[in-house]
Each structure stands twice: as C-alpha cells, then as structure tokens.
Amino acid sequence: MAFLDELPRVSTSAEDLAAVATDRSGTVPDGLPLAVVRASTVDDVRTALRLAHEHGVPVVPRGAGTGLAGGAVAGPGTVVLDLSGLDRIVEIDDVDELAVVEPGVITADLDRAAAEFGLRYAPDPASAAISTIGGNIATNAGGMRCVKYGVTREAVLGLDVVLADGRLISTDRRTVKGVAGLDLTALFVGSEGTLGVVVGATLRLRPLPAHTFTAVAAFDSVRAAATACTELARTRRDPSLLELLDGATLGVIDRAQGTDYAARGRALVIAQADGAAAESEIAAIAGVLGKEATWTEQAVDPAASERLLFARRMALPSIERFGRALIEDICVPRSRLADAFQGIEEIASRHGVGIYSFAHAGDGNLHPIIGYDRMSDAVQRAGDDLFALALDLGGTVTGEHGIGLLKRDWLAREAGQDVLDVQNSLKAALDPRGILNPGKAF
Amino acid sequence: MAFLDELPRVSTSAEDLAAVATDRSGTVPDGLPLAVVRASTVDDVRTALRLAHEHGVPVVPRGAGTGLAGGAVAGPGTVVLDLSGLDRIVEIDDVDELAVVEPGVITADLDRAAAEFGLRYAPDPASAAISTIGGNIATNAGGMRCVKYGVTREAVLGLDVVLADGRLISTDRRTVKGVAGLDLTALFVGSEGTLGVVVGATLRLRPLPAHTFTAVAAFDSVRAAATACTELARTRRDPSLLELLDGATLGVIDRAQGTDYAARGRALVIAQADGAAAESEIAAIAGVLGKEATWTEQAVDPAASERLLFARRMALPSIERFGRALIEDICVPRSRLADAFQGIEEIASRHGVGIYSFAHAGDGNLHPIIGYDRMSDAVQRAGDDLFALALDLGGTVTGEHGIGLLKRDWLAREAGQDVLDVQNSLKAALDPRGILNPGKAF
Known part of the structure; x- marks a missing residue:
C-alpha cells in the first residue's frame, strides 16, 4: 500500500514487525502487521492517525507490550503505533504534587523520579519495571498499593489525546478537582486504545510514606487466610498492601527458590501499613491476622519488609519456571474471597489442571494462574469456569488487566x-471509521 | 399536548410547576415547564423518558434542586422529572463497605445510616443536609472531606441509568476494582442529567475515623494564610479538612453571629486530621500553620472541633443574611492559592463590589461570593473576571458545582x-434526539 511510505518513522521489515506483533498474553496473530510507526513526537502520532484514517487502515497502539489480555496484539492488515519512544518526564511539581509525562515513560522510572521530591506514583502494577504509563492508562492498571491509594484512574488528572482523525485534544487539568463538562479523562482511561491515543498525561503524585511496616501470617487453609482478610475489612483497618498466596503457590515458590513457606502453613497473608499511623496500624492488623494463624512475623525496616514480600514477588516467576502460565484476573466482592478460593480449587480438581492462586486480597482481586505445558481443552474450560465463578460471586472477569482480545465474549456476559x-x-462517535484497535476491549 | 396525560404521576398545576422550575442558582426561566412527573419507581422514569423520546420533548431531571449552576432550571416546553421520591437506602454492606441507594436519598441521611456500621459516605457538599445523592452524582459534588477522601466520582462503584429512549442499563459493580469495558460509570458522574437519568447507585463507604482533631490559625493577611496552606502541601501532611476564610468573610460572620474572628487576624485557616494518625498529624499541621500565625487554637473532642468549624459553616448563611450572593466556584493549582486570593481582591476593587472568599484550600477550590442587593453590570463583570482569573492561573471555572446553565460560555473558553x-x-450518541436536559453542562 502506497500510503505506508508516507508514514513517519516507519518500518516494514519482517524482523521489526515480528517484534511488535504480540504482547505478554502470548497470543500469536496469524500473520504480521503491515508496518510499525515508531513515534517520537506528537506530530508523528497525528500524521500516522490522519493517514490511517484517510485510508481506513486499523491502528494498534502499543507501549512496552506487557499487557496480559492481548490488547496490543496486531494482526495482518494493521499498522502498529509504537509510543515507547515518547518517553520524557516533562515536569514534576512538588507543591501541586503532579507529574507531566509522555506515554512511553516506564512506570517505575516515574516512581523513582518522584521519590527525589518525597513523592511517589502510587499505582504499581507487577509489570511496573517494564510497563509504560501509557499502557497503564490504557488498561487502568492496578497493583499492590491500590488497596489504599486506588487504581490508575485515580492518579490521572488530565490527558492529551490524539483522536482517530489526527485531531489533538487536551483534557488537561492541574487542579485536584474540576467538573467542567463530561469527564473525558475517565472515559479514555481503561479504553485500551479504542477511543484515542494518549500522547501526554498529567498524573497525581502522592507523598512518599515516612514508614512502611510489614506483617505476614501463615494459615492452615486458604479459607482461614481469606476469612482473616475479610475480618480485617470488618475491623476497619487501613492496610497499604494485603496479599494472599495459596498453598499451591507457596509450594511452587519453595521448589523454585529453595524457601520453606509451605512448611509454615497452607496459605500466606502479607500485609503492610504505611504513613504516620503505620506502627499502630500494623500492630492492629497483625493482631487480627494472628488470631487463627499458624505462624507470624513482622518487619519494621525496609530490608526485612522486602524479605517478607519476597514470596509474593517470586510467585509468578516461580510458576513460569516450571511451564507455561495462563494468568487470570478476576475480582469479587471482598466478602466472597473465601468462596472464590474454594471455587478455584473445585475448578482445578474438576478439570484436572493445576491452578496457583494469589490475590490482592484487600481488593478481592484474584490471579488464578493455570500452569500447563501444552494448551488443552481442559485448560481452556478451566479458564472459562474461572470467569463464570467471578460472575456467580457478583464479581468481574477483569480487575486490572483489561478485556483485550481474550475476554470479549465474557464481557458480553x-x-x-x-x-x-x-x-x-x-x-x-469518537472513531467513526473504526480504525483504533478494532476488535479489542468491548 | 395529549401525551402529557399518558405520563405517570404527572401534575400540570401552576403551583406544582412553579415549585420545580428553578434551583438554588436563582435563575428564573421565562415561563413554567409543561408538566412535572414525580417518579416513585424506576418504571415511572422509564415510561416518562420513553414518551418524551417519542414526542421529542425535553426532560429536566431534578433531585432536591440545591444546585448552584442552574442545572435543574426548567423552562417552557420542558417536562420536569422529579426523582426525590425514589428515596430508599436499599442496602448497606459493612464488609464490602458499600451502599446501594436510590437517587432521591438525602446525602446526610446516607452518611448517618452508614455511621451505624462504623462507616461513612465521604463526599460532603455543603448542601449535604438537603441535597440528594442523585444530584451529587449529576454534578460530581465535592465538599470539605475531598482533600483526603476524593470527590463523588471516587465514591461511585456503579450506576443504574435510564437512557434517553427509556432503556435501563446497569454499570453496577460491587467490587473495588474492575476494568471490563469503557468506564461508563465515570462518564455518567458529573454529566448533569444530559446523558441518562440515574435511578440507582452502588456507593463506596469508608471507615468512620476513630479520631478527628481540629486546629485553627489566624494570619495577618490572606496571602500569609494561603502561603501557609501551600507550605502544608510541601511538608506532605495529610489533612482531612483544610479551609481558609478571608478577612471580608470573617467580618460578615462576626456581624451576623456576634463572634470576634476578625479581631484575631485578617484570615483564618481551619485544619482537621482524622484516623489512626490524627494526633501526630494535627500536631504537625498546627506546627506548620503556627509559624506565621497571629493566633492558634486546637481541639481534641467533637464538641470543641465543631465549635472551631463554626465560622466555616456560618460563612455563607452570614453573607446571605445581608443581601443576595453570587456564589462562585473556581479551582486553581494549590501552588497558586495566594495568587488567586490576590486576584480576587483586585477584581473586587476594580469593579467596586464586595467579594467574600473562602476556600477548600487543600484542593485549591475557592468560593468567591459576590454580595449584592440588585444584579448589576459590575457584579456580572466581576463574575466574569473571576472565571478569567481561574483560567489565567491554570485552573478551572468550576471545581465542584458544575457548568449547568450559567457557565457554558466559560466552558467553551x-x-x-x-x-x-x-x-x-x-x-x-447517547441522546440522539437531544431530550435530556438540553442546553446544560456543555
């Protein structure tokens, strides 16, 4: 197609195309995209979209490609719009507690830059070290700190967005509050590149807490652990992190890392409290968790805290060391956490598959991971049953990863x-020719 | 019009129509609406909208009519859809920390009901005792607690909405997180009745803090007070309330209430801290405010706290005791707070009008109130200059009241x-015949 030559910073080499054709969902499209535009300015993005709009060619926006739901998978006939080169932190304002960034900034890099001002970027998806802010905004990414600080949407004040036809709009705001007109910012957050392409973001930063304390507790069943987390909600404590790992996950961590978590119980809960009340909060949290626990430990300094968080951070890498992993992301009301874990165990047993489960327990957001060597009907049926379980419990098929390509049927349900x-x-209304990431998100 | 007779629970009596033709903006439309539907079920709302859609008749949704921007003003040719009769608190879940309510519930009633479970509904517009949840959602209402707990949008998990053609959709969610599809919930919040009519809401509740401590400080200028508030942001404290009143406001409170605030300084800052760290936080906050203060006081019990908040609560009633009040609602970056107060003083002096100003200082959200006996060109020009000032300082023409009827020209700018x-x-896309609150919000 002749118009490909008009695209800025374009490549059509097979090697370049193969590098941007999929994401961490592992979905392999049945052919390469037409071209990749490696944008390094807003004008590159505008030009590429204007041309794609004129020619009716689908565009797949892309950050670092760390998405797990296939939102950045680019099949034949598409142009990939790679935004990772728009990677400047334009400004950090330490009085208004905000950052102005381009979408290709790596999430953890922003967090580190903010730390120099005693601030932090609160949303912390597990991919923070490799994912981009633009990708986080596209999926409304979550993470471990969300239980206290909210998800990406709560951190986005305003956006610069290139529309399907190449027009650039700004919903920008440097104020904490503002109710002028429809909330376009919130509409673009989580829209997975289907409504416009984010080329700039004004993000809210939060004070870096002076103290962070950690407590862990092991339990003799995952039900006991989940019940303790629900009890924590009932006692109105304010954890800044509340993670739960089931026995299968502890076992695979032990195998991979040489640890002995499984000897302490059949489930582990890790809690943190931060800020001025961290010390009294963690004591209260440890008190609630300790009631039914088989083992507990606390940490007051960063190194010891990091050691207690080690199990959680190693969960997915440990699972992936022994085979492939289908990573799910269901979310249920917090009161149904124990029922969700029980339902997952039943699904694993019914289909004869191994499921490792861990959860952002404070949000009711579970990641059941189906381990497998080769994709099979049993694995796929187990995956479907996990979604059905989430809906049965009054939950959602995605807490923080998005619908992407993989969950569209379930979104309809x-x-x-x-x-x-x-x-x-x-x-x-926003993309009348349907060129923006078609077939994704909804 | 014959179709009026088909409307459910309809009245066309002049008395009933006069009672619902305007809101607290004081805008008087040039004639009465056609009819008022006093809905008491969701089906009433669906039927009314289906009929209005068929006949192309504009509908003005209405809660308690406490809006200040004219969003509920209903002129000739419109049907008012009064939702105040849909007033049930359907459920409070104290583990999932949420409430399911109808839109006509009075905000303060929900807060009181939640308190029985050790919870609260955090958004607290000044109108909380008389405004409805539906109205709060329509304007994305703010309040004094927003500085710590966020605005209405942050408290809305899901909505039941009747669309323009009478279809009922639910964006309902009982989970803290969820990223399935576009964020319709956030789009409806703040849309001022222009996209659909909210007939049910699932709302996030927050733990009722165990402690709330209050500190006040007087300053010898409003600039010193505003600078102290900015300094508070820089020191990363976490106030749960941070209000600032200027000298003109202190003077009118003294005249109306017999108090002597003006004798203590030319501006007053009131701060609260709540939760487990309340005591250490308020001490730190008082320390920062105290540096340049002419007078300080602290309170540790609820009665004394309420006494210190008295000035703030009496500000608007005191102004309104001596004349009419044009209530504005600009929001600027927190770093520009002192500049905003100075700009307001210059506007007052330039147009020879009296402006009383107080602010949710922690959010940079100022309410400059122009006092007047008869509306004049000078009052209107001063109002316009206030909006221009907000935009000059990188702010917005409305922090929490909405665009309504009155600020549409400024939204365009x-x-x-x-x-x-x-x-x-x-x-x-959502209201192709344009029947939902036309001419409002944008």
Missing part, C-alpha cells in the same frame, strides 16, 4: 447487550 | 472547540 450497545455507540 | 465537539458527539 458480564455487561449485557444494552451496555455493549452503549459502548459501541460511544466508540462510533 | 476553558475546554476549547475540539473538546466541546467530542462532548457533543458523545451526547448525540
């Missing part, structure tokens, strides 16, 4: 046809 | 034509 119709009508 | 075009295209 969760949301219903009228809601889908509304989403499609909004999409048509 | 703040947002720009491309953003307005996007808003209008979303409106057209």
